[in-house]
Amino acid sequence: MYITNATDFGTKTVNAVLAISSPQPSIGKKTKMLKCSDNLFHEGDEALAVYEVVSGVLLLSKVFENGRRQIIAFGYPGDIIGFPRNGDYHTECDALTPSTVTAHNVKHLEDSETDPFLHLRLVRAAMNEISAMQDHFMMLGGKTASEKVASFLCLMMQRVGKPLGNYTQFDFPMTRSDIADFLSVTLYTVSRTISSFKAKEIIALESAKSIIVLNPEALMAMAEAN
């Protein structure tokens, strides 16, 4: 069961053998490895596969004619990405870090015969996707810049935060510009807001992309409406 992907821009492709870290281990799954900033698919490409993120972080975006960019979502391990519309992908998808993804033939989205369990997983993933996007709306809509950035940091804290003494620490691969395009503010506003959180000792910065949350309650309060 091999998938020939027409948009394989030199990304290395291997056959995974019972990867222990894979959320759904299976022999003979087609796995793709991407280097930093490699493209997985473009908007308008024929959708031959939906992808399950195994490792790394991917970025889903739409780009305007005038160059403006809206980031739709970040793909973390366990996420399913690349749901098609009328047989085509409707976003760009690029690797933010070196990443590994599993390709599932799109037929499993509609066909439950071949692999009922995979089909069910994909359908449930679609439901989760809808739900996650609705949450994203709450982050974009009717919020001040501070509330947006706080919401984003809360989200990251929940997803990838690790305990560090009494605090929570996490790294993230996206630039200020990526965060800005996700939240629909400018990168300047993101930078300023993070600086103000630091000044208020709500967070501390190990580096630009490594944060320690000193006061989670204050951060969640800043995020306000959830």
Add this chain to the structure above:
Amino acid sequence: MYITNATDFGTKTVNAVLAISSPQPSIGKKTKMLKCSDNLFHEGDEALAVYEVVSGVLLLSKVFENGRRQIIAFGYPGDIIGFPRNGDYHTECDALTPSTVTAHNVKHLEDSETDPFLHLRLVRAAMNEISAMQDHFMMLGGKTASEKVASFLCLMMQRVGKPLGNYTQFDFPMTRSDIADFLSVTLYTVSRTISSFKAKEIIALESAKSIIVLNPEALMAMAEAN
């Protein structure tokens, strides 16, 4: 195959018989009728059915603790609404006009055995929903108020516009406040922007909720990035 809905606030329920206007005619489907401003389901309610809009217009929204409201989508005939998360609805759903909806048991979302064709339709509707929400992101993100309102009017024109001489005319049931909460601007800004379009003779108002598009090209140009 009857569905008992725990959140039936006195809305009239009938058994539809081979409705010709129904996108997917079938005998014995459970149909619900809603009066203006009736609630179909609340956020957090157990999701027993997904609904197919047959007639009327519904409003899907999320409400913050502080009273702010984000409108997620408007449900027009043909739309499938009420996709669950973990078995619960994750938005409010209210009727903007007297409406009719068909209730499909949620089991059909995951189960393809009982009614493979319905299952397929629901899965495809979920894909469309994801796609539509991504378009909504484009409307919210990185746009000026004028671009947002123009985008909204373009969307309505495409969905429900009717030819009127050389122009296109359409009515819409939502208030300025609804449009505002959909686009994440204030109702004042919506009103001002519509007035400015009228002043530029891009549109004409038959009434507050009935618009004639005089210059579609200009309107689409205002909407800019698509």
Add this chain to the structure above:
DNA sequence: CGTAGTTTTGAGTGCGTTCAAGAGATGTGG
């Protein structure tokens, strides 16, 4: 060590918000 990219910070501007008031539409009861 030099170059390119990212992040931070400052200063000034403008767009959308808030507050306020009036005009228009809709519905109800006398």
Add this chain to the structure above:
DNA sequence: CCACATCTCTTGAACGCACTCAAAACTACG
């Protein structure tokens, strides 16, 4: 059918937040 109450829509004036432009500090990489 009209008077009144309520809701929606429009418009004005002033404020403030986030944007734009600009420059400096920091980081990463060859």
